[in-house]
Amino acid sequence: MSRGRIADSLIAGAASAVVAWPLTTLFTPNTWIRPMLGMVFAVVLVGILARMLTTSWIAIAAAQLVGVVLAGSWLFGRGHLWHALPTPDMVLAFNNLLVDARETIQNYAAPAPTNRGITLAIGLAIGVVATIVDHLAVMRRSPALAGLPLLTAFLISASNSGESLHPMFFIAAGGLWLLMLGRQGIASLRRWSTTVPMSTTGRRNTDDHDGAYGYAAVGRTLAVAGLVAAVVVPVVIPHFPTRYLIDGLGRSGNSTGFSDGQIGLKSTLDLTKSLNNPSKAPVLSYTTNAAILTPLRVGVLNTYLADTWREDPDDVDYGRRTTVNPPPDLAADVPRETYRISVEDSRIEAPQIAAPTPLVSADLGRVTWGLDRNTSVATVRRAARSYSFSYLALNPTQDSLAQDRQGATGGILQEDLQVDPASQDILSRLVDDVVPQNASRIEAARAIQKYLRTDGGFTYSLKLPETVKNQFGQDERPDAISLFLRSKTGYCVQFATAMVMMARQAGIPARMAIGFLPGTADKGTYTVRSSDAHAWPELYFQGIGWLRFEPTPSGTQNTVAPPYSLAPTTPGGGSSATNTATGGATTSAPRTDGRNDPGATDPVSTTGSGSTFGNWFGPRTRTTVLWIVLGLLIGILGSLAVPLAARRRLRRRLRHAPDESTRVEIEWQAMIERIGDLGVIPPRGSTPRQAGRFYQREAYLEGDQTEALHRVVAGVERSRYAPPGATIADIRTDTQTVVKAVSGARRRKDRMRAAWWPTEGLIEWRERRASVGRILRRPVVRFQDWREARRDFRA
Amino acid sequence: MQGRHEDDAIKQARPTPVGTTNPETLLSLPAGSPASLGQVTEVAGRLARAINSVIEGKPDVVHTAITVLLAEGHLLLEDVPGVGKTMLAKTLARSIDCSVRRVQFTPDLLPSDITGVSVFNQDVRDFEFRPGAIFANVVVGDEINRASPKTQSALLESMEEGQVTVDGQTYDLPKPFIVMATQNPIEMEGTYPLPEAQRDRFMARISLGYPSARAEVAMLDSHGQVSPLETLSPVTDAATVSAMVRAVRSVFTSDAIKQYVVDLSAATRSSSALRLGASPRASLHMLRASRAHAALDGRDHVLPDDVQAIVLPVLAHRIIPTGETQLARRSTGEVLQDLMRRVPVPASGR
Structure with missing residues (x-):
């Protein structure tokens, strides 16, 4: 019965099942649990039975996987069974179910509904995890390693649930893992032999794999492997995506400002922060009857202080009203269309709500909501999951924009004209440059947008430069706006802020709006994701109100400038502007990486260095190649370190040997070490003769090899035990013959290990380390001596 | 002088071999000089072959016995009855052309029977030493645990010292000198098992053990009519063994x-x-x-x-x-x- 290792198998199975527990936060209802437990049980049962029958791990793992598939077939493929065995139809059925599962996972935010596909996918995945865990923890007896698949399975749940998991999940899984570790540790302790003493020579016993040395060696190997991987992987793969953690565990509190399952945009914006790769998590989906899509606004910021947009105090009149008064300063003759947008599955947390502007009517069900009296931003008391708004799409004519008519000026705050003092100089110079003399307000605004969007040579980048060169070529770190305007690199927040500040400098009231781009369409339903978060400027025009502008070039984000913000190509050319905008909105977003945007790529191609090498490899590629070469070099040197140390140690010892017999002894020891590295270790306490016989038997030596071995043994015996004055022959070439012969009889794996990881080399490194340690300890020892001497002196 | 004389007397008492069917001729070395290693192996090989022709299927035991002989030790043969303990001792003794004494230990055996005794010679009107059984190159002590501790001590003392003292007079024992004692560990009644201190004086103990089936059949074949021991002729002599012992010392x-x-x-x-x-x-x-x-x-x-x-x-x-x-x-x-x-x-x- 002990061959089945029932207890260990059950614990491993339980651990695999428990790491699936956090999936309860991702899928509802929890009908998937029972099939999943059935799969895990199949793995455990098949494992126990297979272990009783065979010791081949491949056979056992294969049997377990077959068990998983069979269990899955019985549970999910009733119609495709032939005498309880799956038929070829089963593959198709499974495929359909798994496609279902994939679509469910892609389309639903957590918690997603549990369907048969999801149940099958979870069952299969956990079944495979259970097989791996069973193999590592039970077959290989290394439950520590089994922690990796367990952790991976656990992290998949943890990273996708989007909220902090209850500690219980981790404690349960970790507890079972520790239980496995503990049982294995006890088993190892019991295997420690009580009759084999420590070696009296003080050298380590190479066959002491179960003892403390074994653990220490495993620990050291893991540490070294981890260190090497930490250096080599980033070097060889320079931009390994960090999404795994960023999308999951690292989500909260980063600069995109999402946290806690519910998504909220941060109500402050720091211009100095680079953005990480944003999440693709869905925020909301909506349908609309609008021809031209409009971004959904979440909030408005008026106050800019020290590189940061600050939140303003709100003043909201909450209620459940369904109609909204149109903005008081909107003149009646401004052309407008009324559209409706129905939002489903919004995950934006209260009090924020994504809404187009300006609103006409609203239907939020039982949720109380209101508009801010100053900014007319919609806010809610509690999060509304589905709601609908009607809004006005303003399309002011050239005339109405150019008129600068007088009207009510509600909604302008004092802050909306305040220019950031730190960057006022550069802003005023720039506005003088960009805005033509005697331009109207709308012309000024268009000029600023055109400058930022296309003419100015700005580059869209989520990574912000730290510094910028001044005219003397020195690195400088000015305020955020100046930095952006001089480095010409930034993302929507920088573009929008620059436009707000330049507009304010030009005397146009402006403010910062934050929200989401229209998102991507799929069969009439638009899905907005976290990565669609956006910021844009709103400029105030009398008689019209706040108008959205779009200074951000359409880089990774598919930003479309509103038609009225573009300079008319023909007099009264509202049509062309409309075409542009419509085209932009309806093609809706194949997300390129900014290459289509001339403003984004031109500076790069023109600022490349003039040499031919520079043309072949851009500076970035060159750096990458350099890193790869450096990494390879380090890797090669690292892998040669131990073999070279071994060779060096042997040479040094031979050089310092006082006489021929010592030299023979060193050669003999080196030969034993090298053959030991090959996995042939003679029994403890063997005499040279016995070791020789052992080698001959184990490595199937014959002919010349046997003679060489005999000469080696005879030489060692003479050097050790013969009367003084006996002639001692050099055994160097013979030892080499023997090592080569033994090596030829061993497996490739052993040969590699002997070549790259020789014991002699490890000893050399250990001695080096010890000598360094002695040198480092010397001052301490001296100090202690001195103190003792002083104490003695006093005494 | 006394010892030398008695030595010769004992030698004369040894029964001469009946026939010389052994193909090995007697190899003798000049006394006094150490043998070369080649000679040692050669003579030892002859000895081993001779003994193996009698004690069949036990080459390891024979090798150990010869080792003890050359190492100037004494041998304790301990085993159940009838496996050839005495036969081994006798064969080794017979293979060497030297003086041999066999002592059958019984409870009434006296120490003087081992060491010898001084008797009054009427002719010379003086006490004359009559050497005991121990004055031989090879002494076979059969069933040593049957003698009284007093007698055992007498034997063991002379084994250790290499000499015998009787009435204040010390007599050297001949060289080479080996005692091969047999002991039966099964039959304990009426025996005096050797105490640990006494056992320590034997260089080696050998248990022969039962022979293999084939060796036993061969033994029945060869020992059926006449014991091969009867026809065994010595392959070496005492002087050669002494020379070999000296070689071993070097x-x-x-x-x-x-x-x-x-x-x-x-x-x-x-x-x-x-x-x-x-x-x-x-x-x-x-x-x-x-x-x-x-x-x-x-x-x-x-x-x-x-x-x-x-x-x-x-x-x-x-x-x-x-x-x-x-x-x-x-x-x-x-x-x-x-x-x-x-x-x-x-x-x-x-």
Whole structure:
């Protein structure tokens, strides 16, 4: 019965099942649990039975996987069974179910509904995890390693649930893992032999794999492997995506400002922060009857202080009203269309709500909501999951924009004209440059947008430069706006802020709006994701109100400038502007990486260095190649370190040997070490003769090899035990013959290990380390001596 | 003078061999000079062949016996009755052309029967020494545990000293001198088993054990009509054996080997499985037996392999296992094997 290792198998199975527990936060209802437990049980049962029958791990793992598939077939493929065995139809059925599962996972935010596909996918995945865990923890007896698949399975749940998991999940899984570790540790302790003493020579016993040395060696190997991987992987793969953690565990509190399952945009914006790769998590989906899509606004910021947009105090009149008064300063003759947008599955947390502007009517069900009296931003008391708004799409004519008519000026705050003092100089110079003399307000605004969007040579980048060169070529770190305007690199927040500040400098009231781009369409339903978060400027025009502008070039984000913000190509050319905008909105977003945007790529191609090498490899590629070469070099040197140390140690010892017999002894020891590295270790306490016989038997030596071995043994015996004055022959070439012969009889794996990881080399490194340690300890020892001497002196 | 004279007298008392069917001719060396190693191996090989022709299927036991002979030790043959203990002793004695005495130990045997006694010679009107059974090159003591402790002591004392003192007069024993005592461990009634201190004086103990089936058939064949011992002729003589002994003495023992021998003895003393470990005399015996073993292999220096080869016969009868070891049914041989695996082989001692 002990061959089945029932207890260990059950614990491993339980651990695999428990790491699936956090999936309860991702899928509802929890009908998937029972099939999943059935799969895990199949793995455990098949494992126990297979272990009783065979010791081949491949056979056992294969049997377990077959068990998983069979269990899955019985549970999910009733119609495709032939005498309880799956038929070829089963593959198709499974495929359909798994496609279902994939679509469910892609389309639903957590918690997603549990369907048969999801149940099958979870069952299969956990079944495979259970097989791996069973193999590592039970077959290989290394439950520590089994922690990796367990952790991976656990992290998949943890990273996708989007909220902090209850500690219980981790404690349960970790507890079972520790239980496995503990049982294995006890088993190892019991295997420690009580009759084999420590070696009296003080050298380590190479066959002491179960003892403390074994653990220490495993620990050291893991540490070294981890260190090497930490250096080599980033070097060889320079931009390994960090999404795994960023999308999951690292989500909260980063600069995109999402946290806690519910998504909220941060109500402050720091211009100095680079953005990480944003999440693709869905925020909301909506349908609309609008021809031209409009971004959904979440909030408005008026106050800019020290590189940061600050939140303003709100003043909201909450209620459940369904109609909204149109903005008081909107003149009646401004052309407008009324559209409706129905939002489903919004995950934006209260009090924020994504809404187009300006609103006409609203239907939020039982949720109380209101508009801010100053900014007319919609806010809610509690999060509304589905709601609908009607809004006005303003399309002011050239005339109405150019008129600068007088009207009510509600909604302008004092802050909306305040220019950031730190960057006022550069802003005023720039506005003088960009805005033509005697331009109207709308012309000024268009000029600023055109400058930022296309003419100015700005580059869209989520990574912000730290510094910028001044005219003397020195690195400088000015305020955020100046930095952006001089480095010409930034993302929507920088573009929008620059436009707000330049507009304010030009005397146009402006403010910062934050929200989401229209998102991507799929069969009439638009899905907005976290990565669609956006910021844009709103400029105030009398008689019209706040108008959205779009200074951000359409880089990774598919930003479309509103038609009225573009300079008319023909007099009264509202049509062309409309075409542009419509085209932009309806093609809706194949997300390129900014290459289509001339403003984004031109500076790069023109600022490349003039040499031919520079043309072949851009500076970035060159750096990458350099890193790869450096990494390879380090890797090669690292892998040669131990073999070279071994060779060096042997040479040094031979050089310092006082006489021929010592030299023979060193050669003999080196030969034993090298053959030991090959996995042939003679029994403890063997005499040279016995070791020789052992080698001959184990490595199937014959002919010349046997003679060489005999000469080696005879030489060692003479050097050790013969009367003084006996002639001692050099055994160097013979030892080499023997090592080569033994090596030829061993497996490739052993040969590699002997070549790259020789014991002699490890000893050399250990001695080096010890000598360094002695040198480092010397001052301490001296100090202690001195103190003792002083104490003695006093005494 | 006295001793020499008596020696000759004993030699005359030895029965002359009946026939010389043994193909080996007697190989004799000039007395006084040490034999070369080649001669040692040659003569030992003849001896072994001669004994093997009588004691069939036990070459290891024969080799150990010859080793003990050349190492100037004494041999204790301990086994159940009828496996050829006495036959081995007698064959070894017969193979060498030297004086042989066989003493059948009985409870009424007196010490003077062993050592000899002074009797009053009417002719010369003086006491005259009549040498006992011990005055021979090879003494076969049969069933030594049947004699009284007093008699046993007399034998063992002379074994150790190599001389006999009677009435204040000391008589040297002939060289080479080997006592081969047999002992029956089964039959305990009316016996006086050798105490540990006495057993320690034997260099090695050999148990012959039952022969293999084939060897037993062969034995029935050869011993059926006439004992091959009757037709065995000596292959060497006492002087040659003495020369061989001197050659063995000259075998080189490195410090490493000496250290190894001492380590092994120390290991028996500190082993938790043993109540009594090996004595310093045991170390000495080990060293001498190792030398003989090396010489028999034709080597002029001792290897750890030689030491390991003789550890079991030399140490097994001297150590006493603890009660736990006995309860665990571990034999002293197993304990010694275990110790040999644990004591590291010396690398260099020079």
